[in-house]
Amino acid sequence: MAPRTFHIAAIPADGVGHEVVDAGRTVLDALASDSGGEFALEWTEFDWGSDYYSRTGRMMPEDGLEQLQDFDALYFGAVGWPSVPDHTSLWGLRLAICQGFDQWANVRPVQFHPGVLSPLRKADQTDLDWVVVRENSEGEYSGLGGRNLSGRGPGNEVAVQSSLFTEKGCERIMRFAFDLARKRDHPKVTSVTKSNAQQHGMVLWDEVFERVAADYPDVDSDRCLVDAMAARFVLHPEDLSVVVASNLHADILSDLGSALAGSLGLASSANLNPERRTPSMFEPVHGSAPDIAGHGIANPIGAIGSAALMLSHLGLPAPAARVERALGAATAAGALPPDLGGTATTKQITATVLDHL
Numbered sequence: 261m262a263p264r265t266f267h268i269a270a271i272p273a274d275g276v277g278h279e280v281v282d283a284g285r286t287v288l289d290a291l292a293s294d295s296g297g298e299f300a301l302e303w304t305e306f307d308w309g310s311d312y313y314s315r316t317g318r319m320m321p322e323d324g325l326e327q328l329q330d331f332d333a334l335y336f337g338a339v340g341w342p343s344v345p346d347h348t349s350l351w352g353l354r355l356a357i358c359q360g361f362d363q364w365a366n367v368r369p370v371q372f373h374p375g376v377l378s379p380l381r382k383a384d385q386t387d388l389d390w391v392v393v394r395e396n397s398e399g400e401y402s403g404l405g406g407r408n409l410s411g412r413g414p415g416n417e418v419a420v421q422s423s424l425f426t427e428k429g430c431e432r433i434m435r436f437a438f439d440l441a442r443k444r445d446h447p448k449v450t451s452v453t454k455s456n457a458q459q460h461g462m463v464l465w466d467e468v469f470e471r472v473a474a475d476y477p478d479v480d481s482d483r484c485l486v487d488a489m490a491a492r493f494v495l496h497p498e499d500l501s502v503v504v505a506s507n508l509h510a511d512i513l514s515d516l517g518s519a520l521a522g523s524l525g526l527a528s529s530a531n532l533n534p535e536r537r538t539p540s541m542f543e544p545v546h547g548s549a550p551d552i553a554g555h556g557i558a559n560p561i562g563a564i565g566s567a568a569l570m571l572s573h574l575g576l577p578a579p580a581a582r583v584e585r586a587l588g589a590a591t592a593a594g595a596l597p598p599d600l601g602g603t604a605t606t607k608q609i610t611a612t613v614l615d616h617l
């Protein structure tokens with residue numbers, strides 16, 4: 261039988277994005293050629309990002325989304341470089357893709373890695389194993405607002421940055437979270453809110469959560485204010501399974517989660533269009549890390565873990581599990597980069613993962 265061929269767009273973008281996307285591609289290519297003809301990958305690399313901006317004045321071409329539309333999946337690095345304002349680079353590429361393709365569910369696992377010392381003493385797989393489900397299309401990152409509304413003159417500028425919460429947007433991400441929880445050992449969803457202070461959007465969020473939870477009597481549910489949730493991540497992470505949160509809250513909490521697991525470099529993520537009308541995008545949670553870019557020491561684990569999420573999405577759960585196991589074996593064998601207290605380079609870690617595939 262001819263292998264199923266998946267067409268993947270690689271967008272390394274900026275900084276360590278290049279190093280970690282390279283690592284992920286190496287692992288995926290090895291897996292494909294070792295899959296006994298189960299699947300093949302065909303890559304197309306796009307040079308979009310901050311260098312592209314310096315040459316063209318755009319982060320990606322005007323028809324960028326059209327160029328990406330027909331790929332089976334997008335594999336993304338990280339965007340942002342000191343030469344371009346961060347809001348220009350983020351909105352011009354990553355948010356343009358996520359929002360343009362309605363990748364409304366952002367899935368961010370927080371997992372313990374064998375051999376990695378967590379700042380949570382005595383942490384293991386039972387403490388650190390949850391998934392942050394981030395509303396990825398509206399909320400605080402709706403882009404609504406403006407500056408200098410009243411023309412009050414220099415020094416008196418005002419800016420409004422509004423959050424947008426729709427009943428439909430809340431409902432679809434919450435149903436997604438409950439469906440995901442049903443597949444986990446501990447079927448439970450915790451909603452992150454701030455409805456004590458934000459009496460409009462977050463109260464709607466709470467009401468929709470209550471309604472959706474009632475449709476899933478087999479799944480436990482509770483809710484927690486975002487500030488208390490930050491403390492709970494540190495003090496009582498063991499009773500979390502699926503955490504559903506708004507765009508901003510989940511952005512912050514998932515960085516905290518990956519730091520608890522040991523480093524931002526460990527965290528993987530999937531930006532999903534669950535209806536599969538558009539390609540979904542897989543990327544590490546971290547940014548372009550200009551402070552270490554080019555030194556060959558970027559932690560590739562988050563990017564390789566994101567490649568495993570991509571395989572699952574493509575309907576390849578067994579190869580995805582192979583990558584997960586190889587990652588665990590590599591960290592357990594002591595293949596740790598400097599951000600985890602080790603000395604291994606990006607290439608050495610990638611090679612160790614290949615050894616354990």
Ligand code: NAI
Pocket residue numbers: 276280337338339340341342346350354524525543544545546547548549550551552557558559560599
């Ligand atoms: P960052 O995630 O790039 O770096 C934060 C810290 O974590 C740095 O000390 C960095 O060295 C370390 N770090 C990050 N990834 C690492 C890895 N793979 N291995 C080892 N250490 C790693 O966040 P920062 O510094 O706030 O932002 C830098 C740029 O990245 C900005 O332009 C920002 O807008 C952009 N950014 C892009 C994101 C994306 O494309 N998804 C997400 C977050 C930030």
Ligand code: MG
Pocket residue numbers: 511512515545
């Ligand atoms: Mg973030």
